[in-house]
Amino acid sequence: MSDFIRDFFINYSDLYSVILMSMFVSLTSTFIASLAGLALGIPTALNEFKCKKAILRIANTLMSLPPVLMGLIVYMLLSRRGPLGSLSLLFTPTAMIIAQTLLVLPIxxxxxxxxxxxxxxxxxxxxxxxxxxxxxxxxxxMKECRIQLLSIITSGFGRAVSEVGAVMMVGGNIKGFTRVMTTYIALETGKGNFNEAIFIGIVLLGISFMVNSILFKFREGE
Incomplete structure (x- = not known):
């Protein structure tokens, strides 16, 4: 088994950049969304104000927003004819981070x-x-509720790292630049290269397992 894994990574060395890009985009978007979500969510929970119910309804609706629709919105914003087109962010890792952040933030x-x-x-x-x-x-x-908040952040990371539609639309799935694990799986499956797709799927599953194991260790420490 170890020889197979070693030979696989030698023959498919481009997988390193795919895995690293996926982790970079997912961790960055989760970090940004966590900062904003916690900073806005805690005061919202502790205070009563006029538009609170409306804000919560909108946030709950956005939680179930189809990723491809978010991808379309970000694509329109960053395209040449869009309001942010002058920044030339479309088909870059930054565009993928923006899309994932907007998907994770409501959660x-x-x-x-x-x-x-x-x-x-x-x-x-x-x-x-x-x-x-x-x-x-x-x-x-934050200190007293840290385990619950960590579980929430983990859920956000799970949404980010498993995202396909939005990142493919705004990132373009460009080899060596914007290709991530989920878009790699979709691409290789479409080409009939199931061995490569399954291997990256196992890597993705392993990352999710490690994240949840860390969370479990924190809970045990409590």
Whole structure:
């Protein structure tokens, strides 16, 4: 088995760039979406304001938005005739990061609001009774709910790393530049090269397993 894997990577050395690009795009988009989702989600969960229900409805709707539709929206924004066409971002890793970030953000935001609405209010009351400021309260809530929030971020990463339609539309699946694991699987399956597609699928499954194993270790530590 080890000889097969070694020979496979020697014969298909281009897979290194595919795996690295997939991890770079997915981790970057998840990081950006997590920062924005947590920063917006925690205050939204702890405060009541006029448009809160409407915002939550929109976020919940965007959670189930078809990826190809998001890809179309980003494509139109970044195309030459689009408002951001002058930036020449279409068919680049940056365009893929933008698309994935917009797909992951509603997930992290909505799940954060749901989680903090239940678990964060008691922490907030305790912090207020002890005279803590808003920023200290924010940090304390994140600390106390870190396992739940980590699970949310993991869910966002799972959505990002498994994405096909949007990244193919805005990235173009260009060999050595914007090709990622999911688009590689789709391409090789269409060509009938099932061995290559299955191998990358196993790598993708292994990455998901490692991420969930890390999360499980954190839970055990609690």
């Amino acid at each position: 992290i935001f909505s799940l954060t609001v749901s989680t903090i609405s239940k678990a964060g209010r008691e922490v907030e009351k305790t912090c207020i009774s002890l005279g803590a400021g808003k920023f200290d309260t924010f940090l304390t809530i």
